[in-house]
Amino acid sequence: METPSAHGHRGRAPWTGLLLAVLVLIFWTLPTSTQLTIEFVPPSAAEEWLPKPYIISSNPDPVEHQDHVVLTCEPEIQNTTYLWSINSQSLPDSNRLKLSMDNRTLVLLRVTRADTGPYVCETQNPASTRRSDPFTLNVLYGPDTPIILPLQSYYHPGKILSLTCHAYSNPPPQYSWLINGESQEFTQQRLFIPNISVSDSGVYTCLVHNTFTGLQKSTVKVIMVSESATTPSILASKTVVIENKDAVVLICLTIDTGISILWHFNNDHLWLTDRMALSWDKRILTINPVRREDAGEYQCEVLRLYVSSRSDPLTLTVITGDSSVTGLSAGAIAGIVIAVLIFQAAALGWVLFLKYGRRTRDKRGLSEHQPPAPTPDPGPSGNATFSTPNPGPAPAAVPIYQELLYRDTNIYGRINPMAEAAS
Template sequence: MESPSAPAHRGCVSWQGLLLTASLLTLWSLPTTAQLTIESVPPNAAEGEDVLLRVHNLPGNLLLYSWYKGESINSNLQIVSYVPDTQAANFGPASNNRETVYPNGSLLFHNVTLQDTGNYTLHATDKSAKSIQVTGQLHVYHGPDAPTISPSDSHYLRGTNLNLSCQAASNPPAQYSWLINGSSQHLTQELFIPNITSNYSGSYACLAHNSVSGLNKTIIKTITVSEPVGKPSLRASNATVTEHKDAVVLTCLTNDTGISIRWLFENQNLLLTDRMKLSQGNSTLTINPVRREDAGGYQCEVFNLVSSSISDPFRLDVQYDPTLPSPGLSVGAIAGIVIGVLAGVALIAALVYFLYIRKTGGASDQRDLTEHKPSASNNSQGLSDNSPKKMDEITYSSLNFNGQESKKPTHVSPSPTTTETLYSEVKKK
């Protein structure tokens, strides 16, 4: 069984707790007629320290006392209850397993955090069912934590404004100061410098100070102020080249240092092929050999972290070699095109021949007319087939066309249609 003076707690008791226990044993003998009060030791604690809520003048003959988080009696906010007769401690839902309770009613917090800051209420009941309660406060200051500087940008263009803000978690709020390159101290949380030049490049240190804890935290940020880049120019070894025979070298000229270079073709980022090579630093572009698809506008762009500039376009003229096939067509594709053309020519020739035969055949049909043979009945001489002397039969044929001239209508009867013989043939049988 524990000694009546032993505290009830969770976890180990530090040397601070042992010292506090010795002081609590002394306080236990104080007169009970004095007013009940709670004292925070220390009154302002830094985060991570141990804090004691010490009870003064706790009445005797107690049946039970309990600690609560806040200013009211609520079972959901109960930290611990303690029965002096049995020295039994029961920890409630508001406990965080860092508390130690003592027989004289004091409560010790180990390794306090900012969340422990607030009001705490002690409620005591004696054996005659009379109760008393008192509320005390616990103040936790940590900090300051490591500060941060915003915005995160470290590179600025000459002539712009520099506006930096420093922030650190601290209770009470931290006090801030700035050091630029180790000097020029500014007592402010926000640092504003208009129209900066390259002279403002360097280190910017923000110091956060907690006046209660006496602690300081510092962060350093490096700022670089850059000049805007100038417009580059482009130089070429040749402006007109022949495909598959010549090479060309393009050079980007700039007076700026600390810049990067990229190449553009027809206003788009240049896609390098196996015929293209960039020098170290990308200042020169070599195309060897040149092909007709390389013809077009070239530009180079120079840039740093805060600005960029593009050269005027240079147009490369590539002369075609008529003896070479068009690029991008294989031998099989070219052969297919030739075969297709020949097939088309053959089809057209066959169509022309068909139309010619059809036309000439129709004319021949018109010339073939029905043969006419004179009969005896039509003969004025009345010759019969029984005549001893037969006349020679004559076969003839003729091709006649009728033509009629259009005339104005008159009261005279129309003249007969004029017939013109174009072809006549007489045969003797």
């Protein structure tokens, strides 16, 4: 009877016996010249594969132009090569980027918003290559100088004023508004005023502040609210004149007061010559004598603050020869001019009554005086011309808008809110 141990060995006998038999046959059948060589693998190549690297930062929320950042590729492994990339590109040549001797550490000097990333570090050895997940810096910056939209600055009464302030900043900045230097309750990007009036004209300031960077910026926008100007018209002593013989008088008719008047010729600014003269208020244009280059379309434009309206064009035809041309009589023109001046005086008196009788807060005086009415004077052709008060001969080729800029300081003082405040 077999023992249990003998039974167990009998179960393994075929395996062990067969293996021993094969080994014996191999060694016995090898040629005498053949030697068995055993090669030992270096321990470093035998180590299991590189682990996935990861990036740590000394400051994940740096402030632009202030902070430095150190990025380190972990873990540290001997005999491993480290490589870096930013935005899927190799590191650029920059004096602000520094690598350690083993390339495992990347230093960013005085970071900017362009250094946000993403960054990736890569490890390599003979056995494997591994890459980290992308790492992004949260660079705090701004605010930049804000802008106020829309760009429109001139409004009519009754419209809606909606201004929005925009500034690049991380994180988004805090907003506040000033109107004429006074703080407002608006603490959002948008300032909204329905049904604006003339009193809403002024200087609007948007303030932006970043509590993380400690920086603050502002921008200013001037808003002008003004009534629209009525459309003027032109009255002419003649529309067909003889060259070098006739004179012509053009009158800009408008019921508006407190305005400035500009003249246009062929849809461009009118340039005064030594044959042209303007009345004190720019309403009456005299050309004496008329030449062929004066033929074309004339328009007058009324301007109240920065709101303007232009008349329909009036065509002046200039012919050569001695043919007589008919137009309004001298008496008719003189009567019209006198009526225009009387109407202006009445309108001005009414405006003064409203201004000083009902709006006593406006203490500025008005020192303007109406000039004497122009008187008819026979011209070289026998047709009536008009003598109008003239401040002096205007230099040749001086544009009306330039003359207005330098001489009509009263209207531009009203246009400029800062000049008005200084007065």
